[in-house]
Amino acid sequence: MSELRGVGIGLGVAQGPVARMAEPLPAPADTASEQTAEQERERARAAVTAVARELEQRGAKAGGAARDVLEAQAMMAEDPSLLTEVDARIAQGKTAEFAVFDAFATFREQLTAMGGYLGERAADLDDVAQRVIAHLRGVPAPGVPDPGHPFVLVAKDLAPADTALLDLDKVLALVTTEGGPTSHTAILAREKSIVAVVGAVGAKDLADGETVIVDAAAGVVTTSPSEEDLARAQNRADARASAASAPITPGALADGTPVPLLANLGKPEGAEEAVALGAEGVGLFRTEFLFLSSSSAPTVEQQRETYTKMLAAFPGKKVVVRVLDAGADKPLAFLNDAHEENPALGLRGLRALRASEDILREQLTALAQADAATEADLWVMAPMVSTVEETRYFTEMARDYGIKTAGVMVEVPSSALLADKVLQIADFASIGTNDLTQYTLAADRLLGSVAAFQDPWHPAVLRLIREVGEAGAAHDKPVGICGEAAADPLLAVVLVGLGAKTLSMAPTALADVRASLLDHTLHDARRIAQAALTADDAAGARLAAQQTATREKETLS
Numbered sequence: 338m339s340e341l342r343g344v345g346i347g348l349g350v351a352q353g354p355v356a357r358m359a360e361p362l363p364a365p366a367d368t369a370s371e372q373t374a375e376q377e378r379e380r381a382r383a384a385v386t387a388v389a390r391e392l393e394q395r396g397a398k399a400g401g402a403a404r405d406v407l408e409a410q411a412m413m414a415e416d417p418s419l420l421t422e423v424d425a426r427i428a429q430g431k432t433a434e435f436a437v438f439d440a441f442a443t444f445r446e447q448l449t450a451m452g453g454y455l456g457e458r459a460a461d462l463d464d465v466a467q468r469v470i471a472h473l474r475g476v477p478a479p480g481v482p483d484p485g486h487p488f489v490l491v492a493k494d495l496a497p498a499d500t501a502l503l504d505l506d507k508v509l510a511l512v513t514t515e516g517g518p519t520s521h522t523a524i525l526a527r528e529k530s531i532v533a534v535v536g537a538v539g540a541k542d543l544a545d546g547e548t549v550i551v552d553a554a555a556g557v558v559t560t561s562p563s564e565e566d567l568a569r570a571q572n573r574a575d576a577r578a579s580a581a582s583a584p585i586t587p588g589a590l591a592d593g594t595p596v597p598l599l600a601n602l603g604k605p606e607g608a609e610e611a612v613a614l615g616a617e618g619v620g621l622f623r624t625e626f627l628f629l630s631s632s633s634a635p636t637v638e639q640q641r642e643t644y645t646k647m648l649a650a651f652p653g654k655k656v657v658v659r660v661l662d663a664g665a666d667k668p669l670a671f672l673n674d675a676h677e678e679n680p681a682l683g684l685r686g687l688r689a690l691r692a693s694e695d696i697l698r699e700q701l702t703a704l705a706q707a708d709a710a711t712e713a714d715l716w717v718m719a720p721m722v723s724t725v726e727e728t729r730y731f732t733e734m735a736r737d738y739g740i741k742t743a744g745v746m747v748e749v750p751s752s753a754l755l756a757d758k759v760l761q762i763a764d765f766a767s768i769g770t771n772d773l774t775q776y777t778l779a780a781d782r783l784l785g786s787v788a789a790f791q792d793p794w795h796p797a798v799l800r801l802i803r804e805v806g807e808a809g810a811a812h813d814k815p816v817g818i819c820g821e822a823a824a825d826p827l828l829a830v831v832l833v834g835l836g837a838k839t840l841s842m843a844p845t846a847l848a849d850v851r852a853s854l855l856d857h858t859l860h861d862a863r864r865i866a867q868a869a870l871t872a873d874d875a876a877g878a879r880l881a882a883q884q885t886a887t888r889e890k891e892t893l894s
């Protein structure tokens with residue numbers, strides 16, 4: 338058995354034989370055309386028009402987000418500046434095939450150089466070029482294979498035209514070697530709930546027909562799985578299917594211990610879906626998401642309006658708002674636009690707010706006003722708190738503004754190690770496992786090359802969480818989890834065993850976690866956590882927890 342790592346989309350797990358996407362057409366040779374430039378131009382135009390119409394038809398058939406994507410691709414095909422480039426090459430005596438290949442390649446380079454969202458459109462452009470060249474050659478465009486049985490589709494990066502028309506009865510999962518979480522493959526996989534792992538570089542060596550397990554929750558593709566691995570994956574897939582159709586009940590363990598399940602939200606518009614999926618409140622409102630594209634600080638009025646909308650969606654429920662977390666993965670130009678060599682270790686979170694204290698004061702003002710206008714139970718916390726003194730600074734200031742419940746995020750090891758002191762001062766702590774893992778393992782959470790270190794199952798991270806859980810119990814102060822770890826159904830049980838009282842996650846993860854908690858008592862959760870704590874590494878902790886959980890579950894039933 339070996340594991341290939343990538344970025345998982347969603348929480349699904351699937352298994353099956355690999356079928357690889359056909360390799361792209363070979364590049365056309367740069368030979369002189371035997372036809373007139375006029376004839377080559379007409380061939381190119383006819384091919385481009387035919388491909389654009391075909392993409393539009395596929396879009397109309399697929400509907401939804403796929404239609405927009407395919408229409409955008411059709412527009413790319415007929416883009417006037419691209420066609421000018423094609424014509425220029427034909428005028429130099431090139432064939433239509435070579436002219437299309439070369440002009441699209443030049444555009445691709447420009448897109449890739451721009452990076453980010455535009456860079457991820459490069460795959461869309463490649464697909465258009467391949468389709469036009471295939472049309473010119475009179476051969477079928479490379480596309481989704483049809484081995485005649487259900488399969489795990491492995492590709493470099495799927496073009497939207499292919500993803501849109503995937504036969505979901507045949508495609509068990511998707512694995513790409515390129516593409517990130519914002520690529521179209523990822524967007525469409527999310528929309529269609531296809532189990533997917535993208536950017537798994539090692540998948541380039543997978544062979545047609547070999548059996549793999551695709552675990553989106555862990556972002557891992559397992560090759561040569563054992564019978565036991567396959568059975569475990571099947572159990573998880575079955576559990577997910579029944580969790581999705583289970584009744585929505587308040588989060589609780591098998592012995593009835595309540596574990597409120599809350600939502601991580603970035604804007605009030607997400608509240609309705611969260612409530613529909615059973616969120617019992619909000620455990621993390623990432624306010625900086627509202628202002629990522631703003632060049633100046635938001636006004637108090639602007640903020641009051643948005644916060645009021647969010648709080649109004651949760652009458653009588655807890656809503657934990659985080660003040661602006663600027664820096665590193667969440668740049669806010671108006672809080673910190675300095676170039677820093679190591680922005681994750683720089684002026685971010687509460688440090689940046691403290692350096693622009695007016696902005697913090699205005700945010701607290703807006704929050705207090707929104708609180709007064711609504712029925713929600715408002716809790717406010719600061720991000721990236723690394724000292725006891727910062728805890729005192731923030732909680733005192735929040736209380737000065739009338740915030741009744743003021744706490745801190747524990748996402749730096751120093752705060753976890755001094756949690757007993759932090760929780761003497763703060764009303765609550767919320768553990769951000771994404772950053773806590775980044776800082777404990779010294780691995781930049783944005784860097785693919787160190788992604789294997791960014792695993793919250795690592796016992797070093799779990800031991801820090803235990804510190805905070807114990808401090809919470811000693812001071813009778815609530816400790817919650819709001820990092821991605823809370824969305825992992827088994828890790829959620831471990832976290833409760835370590836002392837977490839609430840779990841907050843992306844709303845789509847609520848059903849899986851709800852079902853998993855119902856499988857274990859508090860006593861079990863503590864034993865499972867203990868097993869994970871004593872492992873050497875993340876993989877060992879996951880395995881120890883799985884084995885203990887299976888044993889405890891058998892005893893329970």
Ligand SMILES: C=C(OP(=O)(O)O)C(=O)O
Nearest residue numbers: 748769770771772819820
């Ligand atoms: C919840 C967290 O905050 P963010 O992901 O927004 O940094 C975290 O770090 O775990």
Ligand SMILES: [Mg+2]
Nearest residue numbers: 748769771772
């Ligand atoms: Mg964080």
